[in-house]
Amino acid sequence: MASDLPLTPPPGAAADWTVPQDWASYTPADHATWDTLFRRQVEMLHDRAAPEFLAGLDILRLSRPGIPDFAELSERLYRATGWEVVAVPGLVPDAVFFNHLANRRFVAGRFIRRPDQLDYLSEPDVFHDVFGHVPLLANPVFADYMQAYGQGGLRAQGMDALVNLARLYWYTVEFGLLRTPHGLRIYGAGIVSSHGESVFALDDPSPNRLGFDLSRLLRTDYRIDTYQQSYFVIDSFADLLDQTRNTDFAPLYAAVADLPTLAPDAVIPQDRVLHHGTQAYARRMPAA
Ligand SMILES: [Fe+2]
Numbered sequence: 001m002a003s004d005l006p007l008t009p010p011p012g013a014a015a016d017w018t019v020p021q022d023w024a025s026y027t028p029a030d031h032a033t034w035d036t037l038f039r040r041q042v043e044m045l046h047d048r049a050a051p052e053f054l055a056g057l058d059i060l061r062l063s064r065p066g067i068p069d070f071a072e073l074s075e076r077l078y079r080a081t082g083w084e085v086v087a088v089p090g091l092v093p094d095a096v097f098f099n100h101l102a103n104r105r106f107v108a109g110r111f112i113r114r115p116d117q118l119d120y121l122s123e124p125d126v127f128h129d130v131f132g133h134v135p136l137l138a139n140p141v142f143a144d145y146m147q148a149y150g151q152g153g154l155r156a157q158g159m160d161a162l163v164n165l166a167r168l169y170w171y172t173v174e175f176g177l178l179r180t181p182h183g184l185r186i187y188g189a190g191i192v193s194s195h196g197e198s199v200f201a202l203d204d205p206s207p208n209r210l211g212f213d214l215s216r217l218l219r220t221d222y223r224i225d226t227y228q229q230s231y232f233v234i235d236s237f238a239d240l241l242d243q244t245r246n247t248d249f250a251p252l253y254a255a256v257a258d259l260p261t262l263a264p265d266a267v268i269p270q271d272r273v274l275h276h277g278t279q280a281y282a283r284r285m286p287a288a
Contacts, residue, residue, distance in 0.1 A: 010089055017096045021087040021110050023069045030112045031066025037118060037127050037193075044198050050178045050187040052142065052237060056135030067112060068130055077134065081143035085134060090123065094153065094162055101150025106137060119195060132189030133173070141237040142187075146173070148244050161253035164218040171217050172240060177201065177209065177233045184209065184233060184274075200227050206281035207231055208265065211272030214243055215252055220262045226285045229265040233274055 009017045042057065059080065062072050074084040086100065087110040100107050108129035113121045121128070136142040149169060156165045174190035184202055191197045201207070208230040217232055234240045262268065265279050 007093055007095070013089055016100070017088050017092045018086045018107070019089050019110070021070045023067070023071075026067050026112070029115065033112050033115055033118070034067045034127060035065055036115075038131060040195060041131065041192065041198070044195060045186070045192060048186055048198055048202055049192055050136075050185040051180065052139045052178075053135050053185075053187050053192060056138035059135060059138040060131065067126055068134075070108070073130070073134065077138060080138045081140055083137045083143055083146075085130065095157060098150045098153030098157070101146055102154055103150075104143070104147055106133060106146070108133070128189065128193040132193035136187060136189075139237065141241055145237065145241045145244060148241065149173070152244065152249060156249065156253070159250060159253055160257075161249070164253055164256055165249075167218055167220055167222065168214070168244075170222050171220065171230075171232045172212075172234070175201070175222075175228050175231060176212075177231045178237075179233050179235055187237075188231075197227050200281070201231055204281060205275075205278045207275075207279075208267055208273070208277040209233055209275040210267070211274065212240070212243075213270070213272070214247060215256060216262070216268070216270065218252065218256045219259055220266070221264050223264050223282075227281060229277065229279060229282050 009015060013019050038060075046054065059073070059076055060068055062068050062076075070085045070087055074086075077083045077085065081104075083104045083106060085106050085108050088107040090109060092100075092107060097107060106129075109123070109125050111125055112127060113125045124132075137146060149165075153162070153165055156162055173188065175188040176186075177191075178185045178187050186192055186198060186201055188201075191201045204227075207228055210230055210232055212232045212234045220230065223229060265277070265282060267273060267276055
């Protein structure tokens with residue numbers, strides 16, 4: 001999502017900003033890039049990703065290898081949780097993004113990174129959007145959370161609170177960790193789709209790992225240029241959904257507006273600290 005885009009869709013896109021995926025236009029090299037990334041991440045994630053993510057991975061194993069055909073993927077996903085995947089040309093305005101989520105449509109980029117970009121990409125491609133996000137959309141509880149987030153986004157418009165709400169998405173959907181009886185596990189799409197951060201988020205002493213705290217998180221800035229300096233750990237997807245659904249966000253936004261914004265590496269007295277990070281990695285990688 002992005003706040004600074006014009007509200008009219010670009011040429012070739014529908015009024016809701018969707019475009020055809022045009023699956024036939026992918027080259028063999030494009031499909032090979034997907035297959036390489038897919039294999040590498042599945043191998044990496046088997047003892048790192050949340051069990052719900054791993055269970056959802058099967059949704060991506062379609063009738064052909066390579067980049068999933070959104071039509072076939074959507075059919076399967078719809079049967080599981082009533083969600084669909086639609087292609088968009090790139091970032092879309094906030095209102096368009098929220099409206100799709102509120103109607104159980106996940107917007108995905110259709111391009112795939114070049115083979116020399118396997119490890120770093122500034123804009124989300126189809127591997128991030130589909131491998132990272134779609135498996136959890138096959139989980140009924142997480143599927144409801146994503147819809148609730150979209151509905152919350154529509155309500156937040158005009159409340160001057162989108163910057164706060166975006167932090168909830170960032171620290172859960174993109175970079176969330178889950179506590180399990182076997183230790184911490186990854187569920188955020190930004191982590192599961194990154195070879196390097198899949199290790200860093202769980203194993204590196206640098207970042208903070210803090211218990212999920214909704215009002216605290218709405219105040220917390222984040223880095224978009226490197227690995228996160230703090231990760232927030234949820235106890236369960238059911239708890240995340242309950243807290244999002246049962247919280248009246250309007251007074252929360254008002255309360256947060258009176259408090260200072262917290263830096264990405266902040267640890268404050270109210271935090272449930274699972275690991276107080278050294279921030280050594282962040283010090284080696286100064287802000288861009
Ligand atoms: Fe994402």
